[in-house]
Amino acid sequence: xxxxxxxxxxxxxxxxxxxxxxxxxxxxxxxxxxxxxxxxxxxxxxxxxxxxxxxxxxxxxxxxxxxxxxxxxxxxxxxxxxxxxxxxxxxxxxxxxxxxxxxxxxxxxxxxxxxxxxxxxxxxxxxxxxxxxxxxxxxxxxxxxxxxxxxxxxxxxxxxxxxxxxxxxxxxxxxxxxxxxxxxxxxxxxxxxxxxxxxxxxxxxxxxxxxxxxxxxxxxxxxxxxxxxxxxxxxxxxxxxxxxxxxxxxxxxxxxxxxx
Numbered sequence: 001x002x003x004x005x006x007x008x009x010x011x012x013x014x015x016x017x018x019x020x021x022x023x024x025x026x027x028x029x030x031x032x033x034x035x036x037x038x039x040x041x042x043x044x045x046x047x048x049x050x051x052x053x054x055x056x057x058x059x060x061x062x063x064x065x066x067x068x069x070x071x072x073x074x075x076x077x078x079x080x081x082x083x084x085x086x087x088x089x090x091x092x093x094x095x096x097x098x099x100x101x102x103x104x105x106x107x108x109x110x111x112x113x114x115x116x117x118x119x120x121x122x123x124x125x126x127x128x129x130x131x132x133x134x135x136x137x138x139x140x141x142x143x144x145x146x147x148x149x150x151x152x153x154x155x156x157x158x159x160x161x162x163x164x165x166x167x168x169x170x171x172x173x174x175x176x177x178x179x180x181x182x183x184x185x186x187x188x189x190x191x192x193x194x195x196x197x198x199x200x201x202x203x204x205x206x207x208x209x210x211x212x213x214x215x216x217x218x219x220x221x222x223x224x225x226x227x228x229x230x231x232x233x234x235x236x237x238x239x240x241x242x243x244x245x246x247x248x249x250x251x252x253x254x255x256x257x258x259x260x
Contacts, residue, residue: 003057003081004252005073006109007064009132010155011228014043015249016052022246022253024050027228032068036076043080060085061256063108063248086259088112093258098145106145107135109248113226114139116251121222121242124215126207128200128240129248130227132156136203141215149203154196154229161188175232197236204239 002017007030015025026046034042047054060077062085064070070087077085086092088108094115100106113127114137123141128134132155137148152160154173162170168188175193176186208221215221225233225240226247234240244250 001052001056001058002253002256003060003077004249004256005060005062005064005085006112006248006252007062007066007069007073008109009066011131012069013249014046015246015252016057017249017253020253022249024052025246025249030066030069032066034072036072036079039072039076040080043076054080057081057083059083059256059260061088061252062086063088063112063252065107065109086256088252088255092255094255095258096139096143096145100145100147110135110137110148111145112248112251112255113137114145114251115254116247117222117224117244118143119254120244120247120250121224124211124219124221126204126211126221126223127247128204128223128225128227128230130154130225130229130233134196134200134227136200136207138207138211140211141219146211146214149207151199151203154192157196158188158192161192173229173232175235193232194236197233200233201237201239 004015006013011027012030013027016023060083062073074085077083096114117125117127118139123139125139127137132153134151134153138146140146161168171185171188174189176189179190181187181190204223211221223240224242224244226244230243234243
């Protein structure tokens, strides 16, 4: 079995592959204060609940945008699985060319998503990841990571309203079903959700224009969304072709295979 970690600022997604099949995945809160032993015990509980054996894990791969968690997970992999984890970063084979001004500045999760989406859907691509930040990544038909856009995510925007506007409450991120709202809670939900949809629609449109200049007008651009809130945002948009919740985990598996 291959154990995969996708460590984001808010959540960590853990996946277990048996051969080509993703047999289980879990989403937990990213906790910078957890020790290697605490992560090890948590995994032990998750594995036991699903009837999996930790001793069957043959390798571990980690993608993280939270450097402080990396050492902890590396230590955990050695102590509990007897494996030196493969870490997505400089020097790792991905199969794509990064055209960023400074390739080292691109988040590991964005590269992993690009690898998976290119493998599954072909290019040119726009990949939207609805996480702590909402990221938009453009990939050419030649397999080049061209760059993208980073915007505040829905949760960040919601927390900013609550923290900076003294009379506004904390709200759950839900689709209120209307924009002419009769109370503060629904008014905030409407602004957050539909405002995010409008941002996505505009950025995707602009990216398609720029990709047409780069790849040619005859190339259809496929738009793939991933991340915890992708399904809700997709319900209000026509510009998203596929919602793929396991995209990052699949990208980790592909990268692992390219490096072994």
